[in-house]
Amino acid sequence: MRFLFLGDMVGRSGRNAVFSALPGLVADYRLDFVVVNGENSAGGFGITEDIFRETLSSGADVVTTGNHVWDQREALEFSTRQERFLRPLNYPKGAPGNGSGLFEAKNGARVLVANIMGRVFMSPDLDDPFACADNLVSACPLGEQADAIILDFHAEATSEKQSMGHFLDGRASVVVGTHTHVPTADDQILVGGTAYQSDAGMCGDYDSSLGMEKEEPLNRFVTKVPRGRFEAAQGPATIAGLAVEISDRTGLAEKVSAVRIGARLKEQRPDFW
Amino acid sequence: MRFLFLGDMVGRSGRNAVFSALPGLVADYRLDFVVVNGENSAGGFGITEDIFRETLSSGADVVTTGNHVWDQREALEFSTRQERFLRPLNYPKGAPGNGSGLFEAKNGARVLVANIMGRVFMSPDLDDPFACADNLVSACPLGEQADAIILDFHAEATSEKQSMGHFLDGRASVVVGTHTHVPTADDQILVGGTAYQSDAGMCGDYDSSLGMEKEEPLNRFVTKVPRGRFEAAQGPATIAGLAVEISDRTGLAEKVSAVRIGARLKEQRPDFW
Amino acid sequence: MRFLFLGDMVGRSGRNAVFSALPGLVADYRLDFVVVNGENSAGGFGITEDIFRETLSSGADVVTTGNHVWDQREALEFSTRQERFLRPLNYPKGAPGNGSGLFEAKNGARVLVANIMGRVFMSPDLDDPFACADNLVSACPLGEQADAIILDFHAEATSEKQSMGHFLDGRASVVVGTHTHVPTADDQILVGGTAYQSDAGMCGDYDSSLGMEKEEPLNRFVTKVPRGRFEAAQGPATIAGLAVEISDRTGLAEKVSAVRIGARLKEQRPDFW
Amino acid sequence: MRFLFLGDMVGRSGRNAVFSALPGLVADYRLDFVVVNGENSAGGFGITEDIFRETLSSGADVVTTGNHVWDQREALEFSTRQERFLRPLNYPKGAPGNGSGLFEAKNGARVLVANIMGRVFMSPDLDDPFACADNLVSACPLGEQADAIILDFHAEATSEKQSMGHFLDGRASVVVGTHTHVPTADDQILVGGTAYQSDAGMCGDYDSSLGMEKEEPLNRFVTKVPRGRFEAAQGPATIAGLAVEISDRTGLAEKVSAVRIGARLKEQRPDFW
Numbered sequence A, B, C, D: 001m002r003f004l005f006l007g008d009m010v011g012r013s014g015r016n017a018v019f020s021a022l023p024g025l026v027a028d029y030r031l032d033f034v035v036v037n038g039e040n041s042a043g044g045f046g047i048t049e050d051i052f053r054e055t056l057s058s059g060a061d062v063v064t065t066g067n068h069v070w071d072q073r074e075a076l077e078f079s080t081r082q083e084r085f086l087r088p089l090n091y092p093k094g095a096p097g098n099g100s101g102l103f104e105a106k107n108g109a110r111v112l113v114a115n116i117m118g119r120v121f122m123s124p125d126l127d128d129p130f131a132c133a134d135n136l137v138s139a140c141p142l143g144e145q146a147d148a149i150i151l152d153f154h155a156e157a158t159s160e161k162q163s164m165g166h167f168l169d170g171r172a173s174v175v176v177g178t179h180t181h182v183p184t185a186d187d188q189i190l191v192g193g194t195a196y197q198s199d200a201g202m203c204g205d206y207d208s209s210l211g212m213e214k215e216e217p218l219n220r221f222v223t224k225v226p227r228g229r230f231e232a233a234q235g236p237a238t239i240a241g242l243a244v245e246i247s248d249r250t251g252l253a254e255k256v257s258a259v260r261i262g263a264r265l266k267e268q269r270p271d272f273w
């Protein structure tokens, strides 16, 4: 199974880059399943239902999020209707929407996708991501109810991300991090067969501060006094993510490659498709 | 000028990999100047004077550190004698040792090297890294007293790292991050001419948790109860860092490439030397 | 029912003050039930089984703890045997020891005692304290299986502590905070009938830094470089805590008063007993 | 000299309680100097120039602030004109307004007032509060250019607050904490003669979450999903602060007492005036 993950789309630049490029990638690589993180797609803050729909139209099967999930208040509502929209799974019981779902890929495979948020330096108020991940893969194990399991682990600390990778190693197809908006160069298949990358990076303008215009963030670091608002950067975007060839037999990863296309970063494409 | 930076050496595996590989890299690439971060070289925690000396013998011109600088108590003493050993510059007045220094490269260039620590999610008790960096490059500007300026910015948050890159863009030759122990794939020349990478990654065993044996870190994430100690991982190490061709005329970057050699990560070498 | 809570005993000074004073307080006030927080009683770091036993001998019915619970490694063992020893309840399943228990008071009342840890600025890795508290009082409600419910909420942030008070207001007899080692002057009966104090304060030497010798903590704030170890302060201790008259009929609070006896702080004793 | 400090006024309830009570307190106690923290006086978020002026009219000599200083954007402007308005002193150079000032008390004494912000759990981006405090009292020492020195240390952690008290002990008249919105019962004269209280508490409605309506803060702790906005609580307010008799000869404290008047908390007034 051919799987592609794209990291946080940031603002108009990031989402338009995805909307332009994704249909071609799906066709060229004959992708079976695509997940895109959309938590910053509406001007950097959250996501609207329209953007969510256009992301699906462009070729995504599922849209994940993170700490910005509720920035656009309409997400509190449409998350309850849209099954292909995921908020972090480790919200307490009663939170709107879903944190995971079982979906059918183009090749017929049953793909379990989950979005979990880390706690270190981030969200001490969410439930234990490790217990949450354990419940997830226990309830719907790889090779039994699921042919592939994808986790978007939205977290800050590399320690927590690596431990999650090891924790699910052999029990998930892919553990890919998001949230730092910078792609890491540690894409690899862990010893148990799980594809892993600490962070997919963002789809956005890399001449920026995390995809936002760099002036105001820098002003705050230097003067500590707010002068304006944070605005999404408008320059050309790089698409960043992870491509994984998942075994149809075991559900584990056979090949993995970071993906970086466009603008400022060194181009990287899977050489196995 | 040919410059190489190597990220945090972790434990015996990481430092031996550097000690083995660095002499060859210096020779093969005819490197003019090498900086290595050594804050985790003594079993993961700090650095001894012996390890410091061997790092120089292997080809490093300067050793930088970070939050682990004082883990080995002898560093409080030898840091006051060893000018090629740097602790974070933004310690308050009166701290032992130096945070920056002006050194001569093999090609005769005067190279200003500084080690500064970030504060976001990290070290709220250190002085302002931005004011500190500003003082540094103002006192010894590129193209005047310095032919090249190298900053090892030891920090956690990508937002702070990117802002530091933009802050010094055009005023420093290289701003390279350390501390997360994961190399980022955003090595680039910023619009003003400064070579930048959010994190150089570590020199260590990548089948690990940040270079440490993965069992106990994972145990703590899962059970929250300590069971043992943190020990450096023993598996084969990947060397990770950044190679920069610095203009002899302007002191700015002409070419930049991440470096990853050995073991688990995708190999990357500069193609311009 | 006459209930007394005493905050974190710190080091020899703090525990000896409790061991000296508590028998007299139990006798003079004819106390029915006493809870003492012991997380810092062994030189400031954790608690030994001997100290635990002596605390019971002095008149405590239950000893609670907090983030320092495992500082003395023997606690990992004796916590599994000693039912009157409580570690934070919101450790994940499988942690040694117990986080709550139902005990009989001198007047025959069934007293549910729990120790829960906050997460803000503290322990993002523990389970949700609010869900945990809700489960606790739902499983053993006041007026049904329990005649009194006491919560030692070991937390840093006043926002989290006050919200816990309001959350359990009317469902618990007492919600008393610990951890900051400074008594607050907001002891009161909340609108629903629960006795509340943001922090009981410590039993220890108040000419100190949180009960520890003040020199090294101050040195670290000023120089940021460790010079020595943290040692418990040796000066005369103040006992600090909360006295509550709990209704035998409703299990709610009828009278509440902070308690401060000895040394540097303004003396405060219940005027209703 | 008779000095009164009042903690953070929160919203209409808190500021009206101060506006009603302060003129009487000034008259009854023949106060020589009054400082009031106003960082939450405008609906909980910042302060307007009108509220600032009315606070002075009510009897305050100086208004201090804290992390909420810029919540009302007009403060960026009026802080540059109003000398009796203080923002935290440890903002970097170039920040609007002043962090300290020398003022004349009713008895003719020269009173140095400063507002400094802590960093632990709070504001890692501000300058070192200890170095800042040291500069302050070195430049204008007690008994030389200043007859009294008052520090409002706006900080979260009791460890940092106590260390600041010890750091300035004997060099300042008063070190009083703010920010937690809960009064502490550790008002005392330190061994060197400085009056100290970890937190003055707030002037506001104590049937609340830090002076704000308790429903939404509790909702966020329980559900982690925002439902509404934070609004200042409307119930009757308690005034909370610290009264200090300062020696006209030494500038050190002779007598100290917490002050709590009105509504839910136990009343406390100085018994020495």
Ligand SMILES: [Fe+2]
Binding pocket: A008, A039, A040, A066, A179, A180, A181
């Ligand atoms: Fe994001």
Ligand SMILES: [Fe+2]
Binding pocket: A039, A066, A067, A068, A154, A178, A179, A180
């Ligand atoms: Fe995020």
Ligand SMILES: [Fe+2]
Binding pocket: B008, B039, B040, B066, B179, B180, B181
């Ligand atoms: Fe490191």
Ligand SMILES: [Fe+2]
Binding pocket: B039, B066, B067, B068, B154, B178, B179, B180
């Ligand atoms: Fe580090």
Ligand SMILES: [Fe+2]
Binding pocket: C008, C039, C040, C066, C179, C180, C181
């Ligand atoms: Fe404690």
Ligand SMILES: [Fe+2]
Binding pocket: C039, C066, C067, C068, C154, C178, C179, C180
């Ligand atoms: Fe504690």
Ligand SMILES: [Fe+2]
Binding pocket: D008, D039, D040, D066, D179, D180, D181
């Ligand atoms: Fe406040």
Ligand SMILES: [Fe+2]
Binding pocket: D039, D066, D067, D068, D154, D178, D179, D180
């Ligand atoms: Fe504040």
